[in-house]
Amino acid sequence: MRAIACSLALLSGLALVVGRPSARELSETPDPDAAHSGPTETYTTFESIEYNVEKAVHTGPDAGEVTVTLYHKYPSSLHNVRLHGASDVLDVKVAPALAEEFKPTDFLSFIVHASLSRPIEADRVSLPLAIHADEFTAEPTIEITVPLTAEAEREVNESLTLPVGAVEVRVTPYGNLAYYGCIVGTLGIIGWLIVRRRRAA
Secondary structure, X not given: OHHHHHHHHHXXXXXXXXXXXXXXXXXXXXXXXXXXXXXXXXXXOOOOEEEEXXXXXXXXXXXXXXXXXXXXXXXXXXXXXXXXXOOOOEEEEEEOOOEEEEOOOOEEEEEEEEEEOOOOOOOEEEEEEEEEOOOOOOOOEEEEEEEOOHHHHHXXXXXXXXXXXXXXXXXXXXXHHHHHHHHHHHHHHHHHHHHHHHHHO
């Protein structure tokens, strides 16, 4: 009896082991809810993010601000985008502090305000700015120039205006004379119409 009971216990245990799926089989079994739980694939792309620096303004004694506009061509949105800069001579504030979502082909502008934390002799300061986004594997860095005086503001803005290059233009000989002739002719016609109306009255 003892041998029969032992044999039955051994057979039932073997059946449980054979019928139970292995850990590997469990890991390979597709979960019907997994497809709806969120992104399951990531990849690396090398499209670019671009920036434009504009409106460098002198805002007060030893202070200035610069507007930086970002644009990107990535196939999906960037998240938690911000600019942050550090300097040993400047106190830096950026508005907005954070952009939660930056959609493709949109423009995103930040106003970077900087003021001197200690006196210096220069009338402008270069400030490196790092661009952060959750999707970035590194933080690209740009550099802006913050004007601290009205004269520096004018010069910085002039440097931001880039010429498109030399373009050939065809100018009609005696172009000014033709222009003035058109004006005189138009005035003559108007005067003749006025005189004719008065005679008719």
